[in-house]
Amino acid sequence: MVSSFDQTMKFKRVAEEEKYQAKDVFSVVYGALKEKGYNPLNQIVGYLLSGDPAYITSHQNARVLIRKLERDELLEELVASYLRELEKQS
Amino acid sequence: MPRLLVRGRRQPLSGTVKISGAKNAAVAIIPAALLAAAPVRIENLPDINDIRILVEIIAELGVQVAWETPSTLLIDASTLRKVRAPYELVKKMRASYYLIGALVGRFGRAEVPIPGGCDLGPRPIDQHIKGLAGMGAKIEVEHGLVKVEGKRLQGANIYLDIVSVGATINIMLAAVRTKGKTVIENAAKEPEIVDVANFLNAMGAHVRGAGTDVIKVTGVDELFSATHCVIPDRIEAGTYMIAAAASGGNVLLSDVIPKHLEPVTAKLREMGMTVDVFDDQIRVIGNYEPQAVNIKTFPYPGFPTDLQSLAMVLLTQAKGSSVISENVFEGRFKHVDELKRMGACVKVEGRTAIVTGCRRLSGAPVSATDLRAGASFIIAGLIAQGETVISEIEHIYRGYEKICEKLNALGAELEEID
Numbered sequence: 001m002v003s004s005f006d007q008t009m010k011f012k013r014v015a016e017e018e019k020y021q022a023k024d025v026f027s028v029v030y031g032a033l034k035e036k037g038y039n040p041l042n043q044i045v046g047y048l049l050s051g052d053p054a055y056i057t058s059h060q061n062a063r064v065l066i067r068k069l070e071r072d073e074l075l076e077e078l079v080a081s082y083l084r085e086l087e088k089q090s
Numbered sequence: 091m092p093r094l095l096v097r098g099r100r101q102p103l104s105g106t107v108k109i110s111g112a113k114n115a116a117v118a119i120i121p122a123a124l125l126a127a128a129p130v131r132i133e134n135l136p137d138i139n140d141i142r143i144l145v146e147i148i149a150e151l152g153v154q155v156a157w158e159t160p161s162t163l164l165i166d167a168s169t170l171r172k173v174r175a176p177y178e179l180v181k182k183m184r185a186s187y188y189l190i191g192a193l194v195g196r197f198g199r200a201e202v203p204i205p206g207g208c209d210l211g212p213r214p215i216d217q218h219i220k221g222l223a224g225m226g227a228k229i230e231v232e233h234g235l236v237k238v239e240g241k242r243l244q245g246a247n248i249y250l251d252i253v254s255v256g257a258t259i260n261i262m263l264a265a266v267r268t269k270g271k272t273v274i275e276n277a278a279k280e281p282e283i284v285d286v287a288n289f290l291n292a293m294g295a296h297v298r299g300a301g302t303d304v305i306k307v308t309g310v311d312e313l314f315s316a317t318h319c320v321i322p323d324r325i326e327a328g329t330y331m332i333a334a335a336a337s338g339g340n341v342l343l344s345d346v347i348p349k350h351l352e353p354v355t356a357k358l359r360e361m362g363m364t365v366d367v368f369d370d371q372i373r374v375i376g377n378y379e380p381q382a383v384n385i386k387t388f389p390y391p392g393f394p395t396d397l398q399s400l401a402m403v404l405l406t407q408a409k410g411s412s413v414i415s416e417n418v419f420e421g422r423f424k425h426v427d428e429l430k431r432m433g434a435c436v437k438v439e440g441r442t443a444i445v446t447g448c449r450r451l452s453g454a455p456v457s458a459t460d461l462r463a464g465a466s467f468i469i470a471g472l473i474a475q476g477e478t479v480i481s482e483i484e485h486i487y488r489g490y491e492k493i494c495e496k497l498n499a500l501g502a503e504l505e506e507i508d
Contacts, residue, residue: 037317042291042298046284050301053349054284054321063347064369 020068022077032062048075094480094494096471097503098453102376103339103472105500109327109346110136110491111161111320115282117185118259119289119320120144120165121192124153125266126293126313129166133319136326136491137161139484140183147179147186167196174201177234181205183488187215187256190238191263194227198241203234217250217257222264224248225272245270245309253278253389258305259286265307266295274305280390281350285321292316324350325462326490328397331355331374333469333497335363336404338376341500346372353393357383357401361408382410382447387418399425399466406434407473408447416441425463428456432470432478453478461489468493472502479507 026044033040036057047055048071056063066074111134120141123130135141137160145163149155151173154166173193180186180203193200204215215236219229225248227240245268250257255278262283265272277283279301287300293313299305327346334341335358348355348367355365355372360383364375382405387395395418405412406429416422423438430436431454435446453476458464464486471478480486483506486493494504 036319038288038292043288046287046298046300049299050279050284051349052279052281052284052301053347054281055288055301057319058370059319061369067349067369 020065022069022074025065025069025074026077028060029056029062029066032057032060035059047071091482091484092506092508094468094483094486095505095507096453096468096474096478096480097505098451098471098474098476098478100472100503101501103334103337103341103497103500103502106342106344107330107496107500108344109322109330110134112136112282112285112323112325113138113140113489114185114255114280114323114325115285116141116320117144117183118188118263118282118286119318120148120163121188122263122286122289123165124148124151124167124170124189124192125195125263125290125295126315127168127170128313128315129164129168130293130315131158131162131164131317132289133162133317135161135163135320136323138491139488140185143179143182144186147175147189150176150179170196173197173199175203177203185256187218187236188260188263190218190222190236191260194222194238194240194243195264195267198239198243200236200238202236204231204236215256217252217254218260221248221250221257221261221274225261225264225268227264240264243268245272245307247273248275250274250276252276255280255283255389258283262286262290262297262300262305262307265309266290266297267311267313268307268309270309272307272309274307275303277303277305278389279303281321281324281347289316289318292318322346322350325394325396327351327372328354328394329400329465329469329490330496331358331365331372332397332400332404333472334374334500335361335376335380336407336469336473338378339500340373340375342371342373344371346370348372353391354397357385357393361404378407380404380408380447382408382412382445384413384415386415389418395419395422396462398422399463400469402426402429402436402443402445403434403466403470403473405445405447406436406449406451406470408445410447412445412447414443414445416443424459425466428459428463428467429470431456432474434470450475452476455479455481458482458485461485465490465493468497468504472497
């Protein structure tokens with residue numbers, strides 16, 4: 001058996017993992033979907049509902065990027081942003 | 091017809107393999123393109139026989155097709171006039187039934203011969219018919235043809251009695267240009283369904299909920315030009331993962347969606363294999379002494395029935411006995427008799443197979459009873475002592491792009507012989 005420790009591996013520091021912000025992720029994913037001719041709203045809602053990364057294009061690494069955050073974190077950011085807007089209007 | 095010679099026990103598989111576009115998505119996306127009277131571009135299509143046959147079928151129907159690259163197809167269905175698919179081509183592949191939904195969706199009529207494909211036991215298309223009938227179509231099956239008349243289809247609520255990928259997609263296709271809202275309940279959730287929905291939506295359709303068990307389709311009048319890239323083939327990826335594991339090798343799979351492979355990853359780890367998951371890559375490092383595990387096939391996200399025969403080969407090498415329960419197709423143990431001829435110890439009772447592990451396999455002449463069984467014999471041949479000769483390999487070429495080249499690049503010794 002070949003041990004996985006024989007492989008050259010890249011280790012990511014925790015800090016590096018934590019640097020992804022929902023807003024940045026949405027921005028890249030939105031741009032990538034739009035560039036490829038998909039409706040970003042349909043596709044992002046589909047992903048949030050089903051959890052299937054197939055909804056997100058691989059263009060601009062968007063499919064990988066959206067998986068960097070949990071769906072509940074993405075959803076929380078969306079609802080928070082919407083509520084902030086509501087508060088501003090009231 | 092040529093046969094495939096597999097020289098066994100040469101060396102563990104090692105290297106990188108790029109995964110092709112998903113066959114089961116592509117065979118539905120190409121018919122879906124017929125719904126638009128406008129040109130579309132489909133990228134990342136696998137170079138396999140099922141796709142070539144399907145392209146031939148739609149060209150025969152009057153659609154203009156052109157390969158822009160070996161994996162990118164341009165389809166212009168504005169010239170489509172015929173609604174009757176040719177028997178000689180349709181009988182070669184099961185997925186030709188998607189032409190029913192596409193033609194009914196576009197013209198309100200379809201005449202498609204009852205499809206061929208792998209013999210996996212009874213796979214009736216009654217759920218497809220139930221869905222179309224629920225939308226108001228009149229369906230007759232006569233002289234080997236499914237004739238559908240559906241000029242006045244209306245959106246409807248359709249509850250599928252069993253979870254069926256084919257029926258879910260076919261109803262989606264028929265509903266896209268049908269007036270009103272169609273709701274498919276107990277829909278299948280396979281990633282290939284999501285990919286078809288993505289393509290339909292890119293053309294201007296209104297499909298919501300794909301990937302969940304309730305899909306809602308609101309009819310639109312027209313569809314437009316679009317470009318779509320097919321998702322990676324999770325079954326091809328699973329095949330190379332199991333091949334790497336069985337050979338005690340070390341293989342990196344690139345261009346995969348790891349989320350789609352979670353059931354396979356989990357089982358391989360349970361067997362003691364090392365599976366490292368990266369962003370869009372997976373590395374599998376085999377273990378010559380795998381643990382016995384029990385496997386139950388289920389619709390996605392369960393363990394895929396398409397990988398059951400391949401997993402069985404791996405389990406012949408495990409320490410102890412494993413139980414495989416086939417919960418999707420009735421007749422999916424036809425590979426067992428051939429594996430027994432190679433020395434496997436497998437006892438089948440109904441939908442359950444008991445695999446006694448630690449068996450040394452030996453090369454033998456075997457016949458590929460279906461597409462995935464054929465792939466499982468290749469893996470069995472790789473780990474067997476001596477040479478295995480597989481006949482009826484046309485089944486394998488239906489669904490695996492360049493399988494000999496890909497495996498040989500990893501160190502296998504496969505050769506096509508007359």
